[in-house]
Amino acid sequence: MKNLNKKTLKILTYAGTFAENKDVARHLRERYVFPYLIKGYCIVFDYSGVENTTQSFTHAVISESIRKFGPSVIDKFEFKNCNPEVKKIISIVVEYMQGNMEKPVS
């Protein structure tokens, strides 16, 4: 059954197999990520078919939400079908963002 509280973003559709275009990242952030979070949805970032990404792209998609809504927003994100490199990059960005916030989760 479809989970009505979740919205899925297929990264491949927007950013291709090498997800690095930060104009695309901005579009995802402003058009989908922020509005979905404001409406209370959880977001599934589906990376199936994405072979590689950059920390800059990942930062541009998710970091401002962590800053804006607080680290608890990370619980609303699900990263699906990521290969090992993509997983590492997402982990670095999530850690990095919390490390640079004034009040990290303690």
Add this chain to the structure above:
Amino acid sequence: MYFTGIPGKIGEMKIRIPNSAFLGNINGFFSTLDLNNSDFLEITSHPEWVNIHPIVLCIIGILGKSVPSDKIDCKPITAQSGHYLKRMKLFEFIGINPEVKEIKEHEQAGRFIPLTQIKNSKDLDYFLKELVPLLHFDKDPKHVKSIQHIFSELIRNVLEHSKATEGAVVCAQYFSKTNKISIGVADMGIGLKKSLSVSYTVKDELEAIKLALTPGITGTTSKPGGSAQNAGFGLFLIKSIAYIGGNFFNIMSGDKMYKLLQKQKGSYKLNGNPFDDRHSVLSIPFWNGVAVGVDISLDKTTEFTSLLSTIYKFYSAEVKGQKKARYKKPKFT
């Protein structure tokens, strides 16, 4: 006053292409570079051999393109390896056609990216697609991801921060003898000091280089962690990839060049402060923009995922360790 081939000319910008100019011995190239007069350009080269890093090609390409081709006096290229400059499209790029010693033997196809100008995101998309076949990475998937990452981060930096009207100039070369890929990316924009001064007080070019290499610093904001669009982490990541693989990484802007020296055996410590790394600083003729050169040794460089693991561990220990904080982890399914 002296006659140099173009009548009515008093003094000129001078480039001497040496027999060897790589990241470790680039000092010689800068010691003969004369940027005093940008109206005329004289190019000379070592008579017997020329072998130069892509960052040097990018610098020559940008300088050459800044001068009308009829104001460029390029002396005949007599070196045996002079055809390398032709193959990297240096002369085509700057619009001149000097005499170059022809080679008779069959030339291998090679793994290289000739001088290429990237002015916008669309150019970059195209370039990143071409990158894999040009460097024959379709047969070497182990290293393709880190190379793609480096190019994307460096070129996007130029497009987003440099304000360079001509965008980025890039090229790359695989060297079979040393089994390494050398990369050069350069621009003639506003440089690091001006770019970072929007958000930070930057006293000189060296401090600008230090800030640019420090994780979390970006010219777009003084907020820790960067802005929505910029993390300030890209150059640190590239420096770390180079360092872990025991490779050189050079960055120049204004009158300074920072050179990350190869790590000593057994040393794997990453540093947030680039001046804590084994490095040297070189005074250079004033370069308005930024130029970066990186070497990636395919023997020593591990897979991208291992590199990222090392960087992740560093970051956890360095930042989280200090704050004694417990961070949330991303959920992977």
